[in-house]
Amino acid sequence: MADYLTDIVAYHRRRAALDDESFTSLLAGLDAIEPRPSLRSALLASAGLGVVAEFKRRSPSKGWFVEPETDVATRVSAYERAGAVAVSVLTDTPHFGGTLADLERAAQHVELPIVRKDFIVDARELLRARRAGASAVLLIAAALQPEEVASLAGVAHDVGLEVLLEIHELSELELAELAAADVVGVNQRDLTSFRVDTDRARRVLAALPPGAARLAESGVRGPDDLAGLVGFDGVLIGEACMRARDPYATVRALVERGASVHQDLRHHESV
Numbered sequence: 001m002a003d004y005l006t007d008i009v010a011y012h013r014r015r016a017a018l019d020d021e022s023f024t025s026l027l028a029g030l031d032a033i034e035p036r037p038s039l040r041s042a043l044l045a046s047a048g049l050g051v052v053a054e055f056k057r058r059s060p061s062k063g064w065f066v067e068p069e070t071d072v073a074t075r076v077s078a079y080e081r082a083g084a085v086a087v088s089v090l091t092d093t094p095h096f097g098g099t100l101a102d103l104e105r106a107a108q109h110v111e112l113p114i115v116r117k118d119f120i121v122d123a124r125e126l127l128r129a130r131r132a133g134a135s136a137v138l139l140i141a142a143a144l145q146p147e148e149v150a151s152l153a154g155v156a157h158d159v160g161l162e163v164l165l166e167i168h169e170l171s172e173l174e175l176a177e178l179a180a181a182d183v184v185g186v187n188q189r190d191l192t193s194f195r196v197d198t199d200r201a202r203r204v205l206a207a208l209p210p211g212a213a214r215l216a217e218s219g220v221r222g223p224d225d226l227a228g229l230v231g232f233d234g235v236l237i238g239e240a241c242m243r244a245r246d247p248y249a250t251v252r253a254l255v256e257r258g259a260s261v262h263q264d265l266r267h268h269e270s271v
């Protein structure tokens with residue numbers, strides 16, 4: 001049986017093969033579009049463990065988190081008011097129920113840095129991300145050949161996008177250098193099985209490259225799960241933010257705990 005990641009990436013490769021819009025036409029006028037604020041800077045500047053709150057309508061393993069017609073603007077505005085340092089928007093349609101229009105609408109409603117969360121295998125999607133208002137794009141190490149990581153990251157940087165390189169295994173870390181990644185994300189969810197290991201980020205933390213911002217991803221159910229992520233610059237939280245009846249209160253509680261987690265660490269260092 002094929003795994004989730006293989007199926008999803010195969011879909012995106014087929015789609016790219018059928019895409020007849022040219023790179024050059026998508027590039028036209030792009031440099032006139034104002035760059036968005038930096039994800040890396042927002043993470044590094046955050047007082048504690050910064051919360052990157054995600055807009056994810058559904059997932060392949062868990063189904064819908066919200067009504068399909070849920071408006072992205074209301075929710076990401078609540079994330080912003082609650083003190084999230086950035087917003088992540090899923091734009092994959094068949095598996096996660098998102099669209100690039102969701103990202104565009106989010107970008108019109110918040111000032112925060114925005115990450116385009118998708119399974120990007122084709123450089124034209126980078127140009128579309130930039131046009132829609134993304135600050136950064138996700139590149140998934142496990143979905144790409146090393147030379148694809150290098151070339152996609154190069155194009156992303158050329159058009160003013162930051163690169164969030166997602167790894168799962170330590171063996172993928174050398175790609176962070178190859179991509180000159182601005183942010184390295186450690187996904188605690190294995191994208192082949194969608195199983196979560198909530199200790200994974202903590203275990204690989206010490207090996208992460210010093211230049212990039214460090215983001216722990218997936219599996220955080222609430223504030224109590226943040227203590228183990230001390231040392232990261234930020235944490236990416238999707239399902240818990242999406243299932244929340246009151247996204248403002250939920251994100252606020254996560255933000256407050258995220259800040260205090262680091263105060264604890266500073267306290268330990270000074271004694």
Ligand SMILES: O=P(O)(O)OC[C@@H](O)[C@@H](O)c1c[nH]c2ccccc12
Pocket residue numbers: 054056117118140166187217218219220236237238239240
């Ligand atoms: O809903 P969670 O467990 O809080 O996870 C959020 C985010 O990490 C997850 O959506 C994610 C991480 N990497 C991805 C790659 C593709 C799609 C989705 C993801």
